[in-house]
Amino acid sequence: MDFIDLRQPDDWHLHLRDGAALAQTVAASASWAARAIVMPNLKPPVTTTALARSYRDRILAARPEGSNFEPLMTLYLTDNTAAEEIDRAVDSGFVHGVKLYPSGATTNSDHGVSDLAHCEAVLERMAERGLPLLIHGEVTDAEVDIFDRERVFVERTLGPLVERHPELRVVVEHITTHDAASFVRESPARVAATITPQHLLVNRNAMLVGGIRPHYYCLPILKRERDRQALVEAATSGDPSFFLGTDSAPHAVGAKESDCGCAGCFTALNALELYAEAFDAVGALDRLEAFASEFGPRFYGLPLNEGRVRLERATQTVAASMPFGELEVRPFRAGETLAFRRAGS
Ligand code: NCD
Ligand code: ZN
Numbered sequence: 001m002d003f004i005d006l007r008q009p010d011d012w013h014l015h016l017r018d019g020a021a022l023a024q025t026v027a028a029s030a031s032w033a034a035r036a037i038v039m040p041n042l043k044p045p046v047t048t049t050a051l052a053r054s055y056r057d058r059i060l061a062a063r064p065e066g067s068n069f070e071p072l073m074t075l076y077l078t079d080n081t082a083a084e085e086i087d088r089a090v091d092s093g094f095v096h097g098v099k100l101y102p103s104g105a106t107t108n109s110d111h112g113v114s115d116l117a118h119c120e121a122v123l124e125r126m127a128e129r130g131l132p133l134l135i136h137g138e139v140t141d142a143e144v145d146i147f148d149r150e151r152v153f154v155e156r157t158l159g160p161l162v163e164r165h166p167e168l169r170v171v172v173e174h175i176t177t178h179d180a181a182s183f184v185r186e187s188p189a190r191v192a193a194t195i196t197p198q199h200l201l202v203n204r205n206a207m208l209v210g211g212i213r214p215h216y217y218c219l220p221i222l223k224r225e226r227d228r229q230a231l232v233e234a235a236t237s238g239d240p241s242f243f244l245g246t247d248s249a250p251h252a253v254g255a256k257e258s259d260c261g262c263a264g265c266f267t268a269l270n271a272l273e274l275y276a277e278a279f280d281a282v283g284a285l286d287r288l289e290a291f292a293s294e295f296g297p298r299f300y301g302l303p304l305n306e307g308r309v310r311l312e313r314a315t316q317t318v319a320a321s322m323p324f325g326e327l328e329v330r331p332f333r334a335g336e337t338l339a340f341r342r343a344g345s
Contacts, residue, residue: 003343004285008307009272009292011036012300013134013173013194013245015264016071018042018055020325022062025250028268028322030069032342034305037134037245038071040099041108045076049088052095072096072300074134078111079118083125090129096300097134097171098126102153104140106219107249107263112136116161123165132169132300137180138220147204150220151179158183162191171299174199174247176220178230184241185234192299194245195235197274198265198332203228214256215330218249219263235291236284243295246271252327265332270318273340274332276311280339310343 014036016025029036038059040046046055052073059071074097075081075089081098089095100119101112113119126133137158138149154177162170172180172193184193198218203225207216216222234242248271249264256262267274272292279288297304320335321328 003310003312004276004288005308005310006289007293008032008034008305008309009244010034010296010305011246011248011268011271012171012243012296013037013039013196013247014268015039015041015247015249016059017250018058021250022058024323024325024329025248025268026059026062026069027064029248030063030067031269032272032309033069034307035070035072035302037097038073040074040076041101041106043108045078045108045111046074047076047078047081047111048085049075049092049095052089053092056094074099076101076111077113077119077122077133079114081119081122083121086122086125086129086131090131095131097132098122099134099136099173101136102138102140102157105136105138107251109136116157123161123168127165127167127169130169130301132171134171134173136219137172137175146221147223150175150177154179154183162187169299173245174220175231175234176223177227181230181234181242185239187241189241192241192243192295193234194247195231195242196245196247196265197267197271197278198222199228199231200235200278201228201274214258214261215265215332215334217256217261217263218247218265221263232278232282236279236282236287238287238290240290240295240298242291243299244271244275244292245296250324250329252324253321253330254327256330266322266329267332269322269331270316270333270338272309272311272342273316273338276340277338311340312343313339314341315339316341
């Protein structure tokens with residue numbers, strides 16, 4: 001097979017950042033995705049429908065000429081989010097989820113939830129109104145090893161949460177472990193997960209063997225080979241609970257290559273090619289379209305895209321760096337060769 005045609009995909013987990021960087025981040029995603037769930041972890045975070053409206057306007061203004069890229073906005077859940085905010089969000093028509101960051105779990109999560117007990121009324125309203133809860137699934141307790149934080153979250157927090165709210169729709173974002181994949185597979189259809197390209201392609205050796213590679217550092221952190229294999233199995237299984245979410249999370253080169261480097265891989269530009277490589281490696285390219293273009297919209301109750309994209313089996317070299325506002329960002333696998341490329345790119 002020299003090429004594969006797909007219904008146009010969407011990205012169900014994306015960090016676009018803000019300000020001058022939007023010109024580059026929006027163009028990168030709009031080059032292949034029709035829509036994206038836009039994460040709200042700005043500084044300050046997008047906690048209200050009013051803030052989401054103005055962020056959405058800035059994203060729309062940054063679209064390349066002629067682009068119909070549609071940002072699907074999210075709210076950042078805090079200990080103080082009011083149930084009425086959920087009504088405003090749903091009634092807006094442009095807010096499609098609420099993001100739960102356990103306080104301190106990742107980039108700009110200081111305003112996140114300290115204890116879910118503060119959020120029960122909001123979660124009940126979300127369940128009533130059908131607004132999904134998008135979860136960064138890691139505990140933040142200092143005594144829990146960073147490689148165990150997702151597994152412990154699944155046992156301690158996610159399981160009970162899903163039982164306590166039997167109507168709540170949940171997306172476990174960027175799953176990284178065998179444990180999270182099993183949990184989602186065994187849960188009812190209202191519980192889904194996104195999977196990133198990096199967690200399908202590499203394990204923690206890529207980040208730590210032969211030198212420390214900050215551009216492979218993201219959260220949740222890369223895990224073992226056994227976990228990677230479980231994620232590939234989930235993504236290529238045809239189970240509609242698993243769909244594409246890049247978690248593309250650009251940071252300027254200086255913020256990554258530093259004494260205390262930021263978490264996040266910038267995959268937005270070549271994400272589709274990266275996913276194709278992961279699916280092709282297990283002979284499952286025929287399953288890519290459903291994962292990339294069908295299961296996400298079905299979960300979110302949105303129409304499938306009408307457009308098409310074509311991936312060719314032809315090599316391309318990833319740019320060494322890209323502009324990022326006034327700074328630079330290093331794409332994931334910068335300077336390396338990819339096995340696929342988008343036709344026309
Ligand atoms: C994300 C970011 O930089 O905003 N970083 C990451 O490593 N994924 C935050 C997140 O999704 O955890
Ligand atoms: Zn993210």
